[in-house]
Amino acid sequence: MIVTEEKPLEEIMSFLSGHKKILIAGCDGCDQPPRGLREAKSLALLIEMASKLKGEEVETTYTTVIKQCDDKIAHSTLSPVMEGVDAVVSLSCGIGVQVLSDVLEDAPVFPGQNTMFMGSEEREMGTVSERCAACGNCILDQTAGICPIARCSKSLLNGPCGGSQDGKCEVDKELDCAWQLIHDRLKALGRLDQMDEIMPINDWSTSTHGGTRRTPKEMMFMDRPRRD
Amino acid sequence: MKAESNLEKLLEKGEFVVTGECGPPQSADPEVIRKKIDLLKGSVDAANITDNQTAIARLCSMAAGVIMLGEGLEPIMQMTCRDRNRLAIQSDILGAASLGIKNLLCLTGDHQTFGNHPGSKNVFDLDSIQLIQLVKVMRDEKKFQCGDDMDVEPRIFIGAAANPFGDPFEFRVARLAKKIAAGVDFIQTQGVYDIERFEKWMDGVCERGLDKKVHILGGVIPFKSLGAAKYIKFRVPGMSVPDEIIERMKKASDAKKEGVQIAIETVEALKEMKGVHGVHIMAIEWEEKVPEIAEGAGLLPRPGVA
Numbered sequence: 361m362i363v364t365e366e367k368p369l370e371e372i373m374s375f376l377s378g379h380k381k382i383l384i385a386g387c388d389g390c391d392q393p394p395r396g397l398r399e400a401k402s403l404a405l406l407i408e409m410a411s412k413l414k415g416e417e418v419e420t421t422y423t424t425v426i427k428q429c430d431d432k433i434a435h436s437t438l439s440p441v442m443e444g445v446d447a448v449v450s451l452s453c454g455i456g457v458q459v460l461s462d463v464l465e466d467a468p469v470f471p472g473q474n475t476m477f478m479g480s481e482e483r484e485m486g487t488v489s490e491r492c493a494a495c496g497n498c499i500l501d502q503t504a505g506i507c508p509i510a511r512c513s514k515s516l517l518n519g520p521c522g523g524s525q526d527g528k529c530e531v532d533k534e535l536d537c538a539w540q541l542i543h544d545r546l547k548a549l550g551r552l553d554q555m556d557e558i559m560p561i562n563d564w565s566t567s568t569h570g571g572t573r574r575t576p577k578e579m580m581f582m583d584r585p586r587r588d
Numbered sequence: 589m590k591a592e593s594n595l596e597k598l599l600e601k602g603e604f605v606v607t608g609e610c611g612p613p614q615s616a617d618p619e620v621i622r623k624k625i626d627l628l629k630g631s632v633d634a635a636n637i638t639d640n641q642t643a644i645a646r647l648c649s650m651a652a653g654v655i656m657l658g659e660g661l662e663p664i665m666q667m668t669c670r671d672r673n674r675l676a677i678q679s680d681i682l683g684a685a686s687l688g689i690k691n692l693l694c695l696t697g698d699h700q701t702f703g704n705h706p707g708s709k710n711v712f713d714l715d716s717i718q719l720i721q722l723v724k725v726m727r728d729e730k731k732f733q734c735g736d737d738m739d740v741e742p743r744i745f746i747g748a749a750a751n752p753f754g755d756p757f758e759f760r761v762a763r764l765a766k767k768i769a770a771g772v773d774f775i776q777t778q779g780v781y782d783i784e785r786f787e788k789w790m791d792g793v794c795e796r797g798l799d800k801k802v803h804i805l806g807g808v809i810p811f812k813s814l815g816a817a818k819y820i821k822f823r824v825p826g827m828s829v830p831d832e833i834i835e836r837m838k839k840a841s842d843a844k845k846e847g848v849q850i851a852i853e854t855v856e857a858l859k860e861m862k863g864v865h866g867v868h869i870m871a872i873e874w875e876e877k878v879p880e881i882a883e884g885a886g887l888l889p890r891p892g893v894a
Contacts, residue, residue, distance in 0.1 A: 513699050514670075514710070518717040519763050521696045522751030522778055523825040530825035531699045543756050555759060558766055561674070561718045561733060 361392040361480065362453045363488050364473040372403075372449060373410050375470040379418070379447035382407060384472070385438060385460065386424035387452035392488065395451035395473065397424040403449065403472060421445070428456025435463040442466065477510075485534075496566030496573065502554065504545035511538035517559040519543075590727065590773060591745035593690035594662045595634045597893045599774065599803045604859060605866030606887050607664060607776065607805060608632035608878050610656070612647035621652050625659045627875040631882040633890055634662035636693060636776070636868070640671060643703025650680060653689045664747060665689050668697025673713040674722065674733050681723060685742030693747040693776065694719040717770045720748055724771030746771060750804070751778040752789035753828040761792035768801050775802055776868040779809035779820070781850075782828040783857050790863050799863030806858035809870045810877055811847035814838055848877055848884070855885035 376382060384407070386400035404420035411418035425437045428450060438448075438460070445467050450457040454475040461469045477490040493510040499517075500507060509515045513531040520539035523530025527540045546552050566573070589596060598605050608628040613620040628635050637656065639649040653663035665684055672680065681692065696716040700708045714722065722733050723746050730741040748767045752760050764775065780786045786806070793799050811817040814837045821829035833850060840846030851869070858864050867887075871877045882888050 514696060514712045514715070516696065516712070516715040518715050518766060519759060520754060520756070521716075521826075522749065522754040523699075524755050525753075525825050526755060531701055537755070540756055543759055556762055556766065558717060558721070558770060561714055561722065564713065 361478070361488075362390050363476045363479050363490075364391045364393075364395065364453055365476055366395075366403075366451075366473055367471065369406055369410055372470070372472055373407070373414075376407065376411075376418070376447055376449070381419045381421070381444045381446050383438070383441065383445045383448045383467075384420060384422040385428065385448055385450050385452070385456075386422070387428040387450070387456050388424055389427040389429060389452065389456070391453045391456075391473075391475075397422070400424055400451055403451065407449075425452075425456070428452035429459050431459050431463050434459050438464060493567070495564070497563065499559070502557075502559065503542050504549060504551070504554075506538055506542045506545060508538045508542065511536075511541075517562060519555060591690040591743040593634070593745045594893050595664065595691050596745045596773070598633055598891065599865055603633075603866075603891055604887070605634075605803075605805065606632045606882055606890065607866065607868045608635040608875070609638065609868070609870040609872065610635050610652070610875065611638045611641050611872060612649065612652040614644065614646050616647060618647075618655050621647070621655050622659060624875045625656055625661050628878055629659070629661050630890065631879040631888060632661075632869070633866075634664050634691060636664045636666055636870075639666040639668050639695070639697070640703070641666075641698075643670065643698045643700045643705070645703075645705060650684050650687070650689070653684065654687050657688050662691065663689055664691040664693050666693045666695055667719070668695045669712050669714050669716060669719055670697030670700060670710050673711050677714065677719065677722065678726065678732055681726060681742050681744065682738075685744060690743060691745045691747060692723060693749065694723065694772070695749055716748060717766050720746055720767055720770040720772050728771075745773050747774045747776060748772045749778065750775045751826050752780075752786050753778055753782060754826040757785075757789075760789055761796065761798070764793060764802075765796060765798055768798055772802055774805065774865075776805045777807040778826060779807040779870060780854055780858065781820075781833050782830050783854070784830075785828055787861065790861055794863045803865040804863055805866040805868045806854075806861070806864050807868045807870060808851050808854050808858070808881070809872070810851035810874065810881060811837055811843070812874055813843050813847070817847075848880055851877075851881045852884035855881060855887070859885065 384400040384404045386396040388396045400422035404422040408420050425434050428434050448467050448469045449472040450460050451472045457471045478492045479488050479490045482489050490510050495509050524537040529535040529537045610624045637649040637652045649665045653665045656663040694716050700710050725731050727741050730738050750764050817837045820827050855867050869878050
């Protein structure tokens with residue numbers, strides 16, 4: 361899931377100064393926790409209240425989009441409700457904010473959230489934690505299904521640094537050392553010898569270091585022959 | 589000879605070597621470094637110069653290394669992977685070698701959240717093992733990491749760190765083996781207080797014959813006070829300080845003297861240990877104690893190279 365957090369109301373209000381009719385657009389897509397119609401409605405009420413306290417007259421309206429990152433869906437959902445709207449607050453991840461900016465020509469689109477990471481829930485800890493850095497060159501086959509790029513604080517590829525102690529990372533005692541996890545998992549699988557191999561210098565050009573990443577659309581949707 | 593540094597020559601001769609450590613200042617003042625060098629000179633064979641140690645911005649290790657050369661002490665330039673990508677790393681290695689620096693210690697580097705710029709972006713383009721590989725390829729194959737050739741290679745004696753007190757313990761010997769496979773020439777270990785665990789690690793090292801493939805220098809960090817001992821025990825990740833050492837510091841009437849005494853005893857224990865070829869004394873902001881420790885452990889005068 362794409363994990364997001366709401367921006368403080370004060371920060372959102374600072375974007376909206378001077379705007380009169382504001383649309384709050386939720387997203388029913390993959391970001392977590394959910395920021396759909398209900399969340400859009402409650403933010404709309406908060407903005408109205410905060411404006412009143414500042415002595416400003418502001419009208420709000422709200423809706424939600426099945427997937428803000430799909431420009432066609434976003435356009436067809438929002439165009440009919442844009443009458444008189446002079447600012448939009450998106451409750452999507454950073455992708456949705458940008459797609460709305462593309463398809464809504466007449467009003468600026470502001471982020472209502474910070475997009476944090478791609479992760480999953482650690483139920484025992486009661487936290488949601490990063491799992492994938494989208495580096496574009498998956499090595500999970502070599503690391504027992506645990507990603508050191510996303511989960512080691514230094515993205516090390518050749519085992520734990522000297523700061524790993526009692527299974528925890530030197531950066532934060534609450535944080536598991538990814539390489540301890542990899543070590544333990546490989547051991548349980550009887551493949552500890554994999555830790556002895558030197559992982560070569562990485563090619564980061566597939567990560568965020570090779571310019572904006574893109575792929576031909578047909579590659580994403582191509583029917584691949586099934587392997588039986 | 590790979591680099592013909594004093595350190596390499598002494599180790600190849602089978603001498604038990606002594607290295608020290610010198611942290612550059614958070615200012616542009618070269619006198620701070622000269623003072624520290626003056627305190628170490630004569631008691632050590634070479635001295636490390638830290639590279640933005642604990643992620644605090646300081647005068648750079650290359651410049652400090654050149655100052656040290658000028659003062660007649662051999663530098664071991666530390667280089668971390670935290671602040672440089674492979675372009676900067678390679679250009680700094682070429683620059684350092686061109687200025688006469690012959691020893692390089694390849695480190696991953698402390699995470700930036702420990703230091704005084706916690707909001708900075710880290711690099712970690714390489715890890716320490718890959719850095720060792722890169723230096724070796726530059727030196728032995730005259731090639732850049734990308735495969736391009738160079739005319740004059742950097743003649744570098746390659747060092748790295750090892751922490752026998754980090755976890756998982758059973759991987760710590762394997763990690764050393766990886767550094768050796770990558771091409772490291774000498775190792776300086778994390779500060780040793782827990783002799784028992786260090787010995788256990790060294791047994792594992794010798795069992796695999798790794799002591800024949802690399803020179804291991806045991807790390808020694810003298811305690812200045814009980815507070816310092818407790819700080820290292822409880823607050824520094826990857827350190828092991830046995831309770832008896834804390835007790836000794838607690839009971840001592842003169843804590844500084846006791847700290848030096850513990851360091852001397854540690855050096856003596858390391859001297860007797862199979863596979864240990866020297867000591868690395870890290871008397872941080874307490875460099876004046878290095879001669880006392882070296883003297884106390886019978887390591888003076890230093891032999892020098894012919």
